[in-house]
């Protein structure tokens with residue numbers, strides 16, 4: 001008996017007390033630049049939630065996926081029985097193999113998808129790439145050069161592809177029922193986070209523990225920041241950067257381009273958003 005117990009102890013994942021690392025019960029699958037970090041940090045205010053601090057990139061990167069589920073579990077935070085583990089990797093949303101891989105791990109896992117005006121998201125995406133290239137002293141092209149080809153929107157532009165929400169969500173819905181995917185309105189999360197968090201708690205079947213007093217508007221930052229147990233936390237300066245400029249004409253073309261993809265996305269989710 002003792003021998004068996006010791007063996008079990010040794011083979012267990014790292015634990016402290018009855019806390020152990022568990023596979024996620026919920027995953028924020030995207031969308032990149034729509035507020036995935038804010039959503040994760042805000043869910044982490046809940047006492048029954050533990051989050052993986054870093055993006056894990058398990059289901060979207062073959063070199064990680066090959067490492068297997070034990071590796072994935074080892075990236076998770078310690079949690080107590082009854083707590084929900086959550087991870088966020090926005091790269092999952094657009095990765096063709098991710099939905100099938102997630103389902104093979106756990107067909108009942110809950111999926112959270114935060115969305116934002118796809119044109120705004122595209123500009124934010126470009127701004128992030130631009131920033132990274134500038135940091136590494138690499139050359140970069142102005143947004144309009146990437147976005148327009150012979151004066152027309154180039155549908156092949158990567159950041160534009162990532163904004164075609166209906167295409168990506170379609171792949172997830174081939175593997176998961178619609179009720180298992182909760183849509184968070186990224187603009188609403190910025191304007192007034194609490195109601196979105198209350199809806200997310202309900203979807204995750206968590207008792208309501210996050211309250212309006214967990215949020216305060218930081219005028220310097222221009223965003224809501226978090227308050228918990230006397231600690232205050234704002235997201236870092238990579239969130240809420242000034243966006244790269246885009247001419248009014250290009251923005252108008254972009255909005256026109258997204259009209260049909262957006263309509264399809266609204267049909268898919270049974271709800272509409274006031275995007276451009």
Ligand SMILES: Nc1ncnc2c1ncn2[C@@H]1O[C@H](COP(=O)(O)OS(=O)(=O)O)[C@@H](OP(=O)(O)O)[C@H]1O
Nearest residue numbers: 032033034035036037038124223224235239240241
């Ligand atoms: N409370 C709060 N504080 C700061 N920023 C907030 C907040 N809520 C949402 N956001 C918006 O989050 C956007 C970044 O999205 P992500 O975290 O998904 O980006 S990433 O894909 O992980 O790089 C980021 O986009 P940009 O403004 O374009 O930088 C923010 O607008």
